[in-house]
Amino acid sequence: MDPALNARQRSRIETRKRLLQAGARLFALKGVSATTAAEIAREAGVAVGTLYLHFGDKSGLLRAILNEGVEALLQAMALVADGSDERCSRQQVDLLVNFAEKNRGLCMVLFDPESIRIGATADVMDRLTRFQVDRLLGRCGTAVRLDQAYLAARAMVGMVMHGIYWWIQNDPKLEAHAVADILYSLRTGAMASVAEVL
Incomplete structure (x- = not known):
């Protein structure tokens, strides 16, 4: 990670990465329709609102992945x-x-x-x-x-x-x-x- 980034920026990047990884893992395991935003957030260790903040909704996360x-x-x-x-x-x-x-x-x-x-x-x-x-x-x-x-x-x-x-x-x-x-x-x-x- 870029050392010029402040702690907040690094945390945001890391959170986004965890959401992408959790979403990809759960979508592959359960299918997209069977996976909820809450499950993805829980897997990533964040609140469900954090997923919405980063991606808008589950479809936004899917597109990003x-x-x-x-x-x-x-x-x-x-x-x-x-x-x-x-x-x-x-x-x-x-x-x-x-x-x-x-x-x-x-x-x-x-x-x-x-x-x-x-x-x-x-x-x-x-x-x-x-x-x-x-x-x-x-x-x-x-x-x-x-x-x-x-x-x-x-x-x-x-x-x-x-x-x-x-x-x-x-x-x-x-x-x-x-x-x-x-x-x-x-x-x-x-x-x-x-x-x-x-």
Whole structure:
């Protein structure tokens, strides 16, 4: 933590962190709808009003949990965005699969019916799609229209994310590297087909 912060600022940051951790843990364990704000506050060791002060409501906390998770993922993906398209694509699929494996609870929360209902899942999918659109436009320039890039990126993100979710939810005996191999092969084949059309 930044030593320039005063004790009150440090306490606020620490409280927010505890609320995020408690919310993520309980949402993954019980589901979003079955988890109450009071339970999250109790788990974090704060009054329920503190949750409302930091996040507005339980949905605000849910959005913050998902946004922080996807932000960490996008930062890691941006670090591997330079390089050959093939190597970069493979590294990004590996990052997604490894992130999901290490953050199974967060993935379950992402596709929880309540996350979908309030639009938090769509927000995350939109951010991942915009990242891919930027890559497509950077690679293809004016050879591809923006609406074409969005459609291709959304289809790729949807395929990869739903494949990962199925893997996490069903806990099949597939190893992470095998999941990444399958998703990368599908993504590569689909992108080659898209390139022919565009």
